[in-house]
Amino acid sequence: MQRLSVMCNDGTNPTDPRVWSDFARRADGVGRGFGSHWTYLSLGCAxxxxxxxxxxxxxxxxxxxxAPVLVIGNRKGDPATPYEDARTTSRLLADARLLTLDSFGHGARGESACIDGALTAYFTDGTLPAEGAVCEPDRGPFDPVP
Known part of the structure; x- marks a missing residue:
């Protein structure tokens, strides 16, 4: 219910159930196959x-x-927040820095000591990572979590 409340209050969704199939197809065009998934998750917004x-x-x-905004993007396949969206967001904001995680999946915190260090520095004293900085993951996508 929490996700639905955010999706429905922040986004504009169709209210006519007859248009959802087309809405999902168009979302797939920009969501690399995951657009329809997110569209149908928000069906309750109708x-x-x-x-x-x-x-x-x-x-x-x-x-x-x-203060400058720190944007973190995961470069190799985040179905919820694609890397291109992070790049676009960092360009749209007046004063933003993009930090890239060169890994798979959704989320960055706890996946890389480099990311965690950058977040600590940013939230502690406003320090931004170097322009164009790329962090590597500490483990692979199928490695066990310590």
């Missing part, structure tokens, strides 16, 4: 009371912030 939150932030995204 009847969500009140529709999207009128107070949600829809831009502009290029405003100056009090």
């Amino acid at each position: 009847t969500w009371p009140g529709g999207p939150d009128p107070d949600r932030y829809t831009g502009p995204w290029n405003r100056e912030t009090a």
Whole structure:
């Protein structure tokens, strides 16, 4: 229910059930095969009371912030948040730095000492990683978690 509340309040979803198949097909075109999965996960939004939150932030995204924004992208196949989205986000924001994790899957924290160190530095004193920095994972996608 928590995921649905975020999806329904932050996004604009069709309310007519007859258009969901086409909506899912179009989402696959940009979601590399996972678009329809996410579309159908949000099917409950068709009847969500009140529709999207009128107070949600829809831009502009290029405003100056009090501190630079650290964007982390996972380069090798994150179905929920594709790397290209991280690259686009870092370009849209006025003052952002993209840190790349050269690994598979969703999520970065706890996957790489390099990422964890960058996050600690950023949240402790605002230090950003070097421009173009790439972190390697500490283990492979099928290695056991210590």
